[in-house]
Amino acid sequence: MFRSLRTRNYRLFATGQVVSNTGTWMQRVAQDWLVLDLTHGSGTALGITTGLQFLPMLLFGLWGGVIADRYPKRRVLMITQVAMGLLALILGVLAITGTAQVWHVYLLAFGLGLATVVDNPSRQSFVVEMVGKRDLPNAIALNSATFNGARLVGPAVAGVLIAWLGTGPVFLLNAASFGAVLFGMYLMRESELHASEPVKRAKGQLREGLRYVRGRRDLMLVLLLVGFVAMFGMNFQITIALVAREVFKTGASSFGLASSMLALGALTGALLAARRATRPRLRVLVGAAILFGALEMLTGLMPYYWSFLVLLVPTGIVLMTFTTAANSTLQLTVAPEMRGRVMALYMFVFLGTNPLGAPMVGWMAEQFGPRLSIVLGGLISMLAASAVALLAVPRGGLRPALTRALRRRPANSEA
Known part of the structure; x- marks a missing residue:
């Protein structure tokens, strides 16, 4: 570990x-x-x-x-x-x-x-x-x-x-x-560092980094998925506070407990990720995003505060699996001289979209209720992951993949 x-x-x-x-x-x-x-x-x-x-x-x-x-x-x-x-x-x-x-x-x-x-x-x-x-x-x-x-x-x-x-x-x-x-x-x-050669100062290096990412379909898909999940699915600071106060009528101490439960799940998820840390794949990232969205939807539907708290732990675990896989995928697949610019773009998407999504999540909570804002955040995360999974299929490869899947169905299955 x-x-x-x-x-x-x-x-x-x-x-x-x-x-x-x-x-x-x-x-x-x-x-x-x-x-x-x-x-x-x-x-x-x-x-x-x-x-x-x-x-x-x-x-x-x-x-x-x-x-x-x-x-x-x-x-x-x-x-x-x-x-x-x-x-x-x-x-x-x-x-x-x-x-x-x-x-x-x-x-x-x-x-x-x-x-x-x-x-x-x-x-x-x-x-x-x-x-x-x-x-x-x-x-x-x-x-x-x-x-x-x-x-x-x-x-x-x-x-x-x-x-x-x-x-x-x-x-x-x-x-x-x-x-x-x-x-x-x-x-x-310093002799034990695997330091990459610093890039010499030149004009257009920011545009060069953006062109590099735009030319890498795999990186674009990861950033797209991270952006949607961060914008709509990761606004827990708003949604947890609203659910604690408006739905379950609890005080600040209960809100703090809910935040701690999410943090406990995130800590557990990070330790589990460290234990099984291997070279991540896109399907792990997509699967984690889908599972995170499903757990977030279930969390928003919990009828009791204690069950709401319990569901925050596995939600935090899966969220940390997702973010760790996204970070590792980007760092392991980029050219060393581009790593800083790619990670800056990752942090921009990861942190920069969250403040943009927060007002929308808050508006949804006001219009439709705090529960539905959590459910919609999870649903959008699941839909974004499903879209990325479809986009990740090689061009022209979707129909053959479906055909192979149908051929592998048991002979006694229903049509």
Whole structure:
């Protein structure tokens, strides 16, 4: 299950990620709490903060991939980690001194989004340079496990610290957590990295990356499927809150429990993916998307809150199987000099479409009820996966495939 940890460089990286991801989840909770405190409970201000943090991904996300391909990824990551740590430090000092204003949070959230634009594709494509192609699926799954493990621990720790010390110390702890990543990268042995040759600076490199993906039908199908599932099927932050409040009439603690159950499923799914990590195939990706859609529909139809909670666990497991397979498929099938730009496009589709789909999911919940918004999200995911499965059949190969399937039917089956 943990075979990629045998690689010293990845072991250092993963250890730093455990610490840093926990700090990141702590800051997310503290940032939301600080905004609500400064604005006396304004949900609009909270939405603006989240939107500003995602806006750079929509505006500049693809350029981050150009930077990841153009410069050594280890060096780029050290710069982005320093930048993120400084932003958390500034916010912590402002909060502790009592001088923080909501526009400070807006500005720093936007700055964090800018750093993430470069950090995401560099970090995603750096994994293969640490472990090689053979252990890449396992390493991707373990990355997901550390992320979701921190998602379980971080918010709980943040809640205790905010109640005890306030938001300022939480930001400072997150700033310090980036030191673990930087120290691990400093100790890495550069001679043991499977580093790809940086692409020389030239005009049109962003367009070159887009043309490369457009010319690869297999990559287009993966990105198409990820886009639909992310846009309509993965808006759990909205749908779970609405179902908890409007359908089952529960409070904030119950909403937190539902989020934890989904995170538990995601963590379990990541560990299972690490255990069986093999070179992924498109049919695994399509099958996981179809099963995810079916489970999401069932979750939305659960009559009791306890059954709703129970179904969130297998839904999280299958969702993590899907995302791990999508990430591995892209990284293992692209040219090394294009990996950064392709992964930037993947993160753009994976994260950028989610804020676009959230208003639509919210509108469907208002018009047709929270349950139906979940059911429709699952249905759209299933239809998108089915369409991709049909498109993946080689041109002219659909009819022969159906003919062979019919010939294999038992002789006593009904017509």
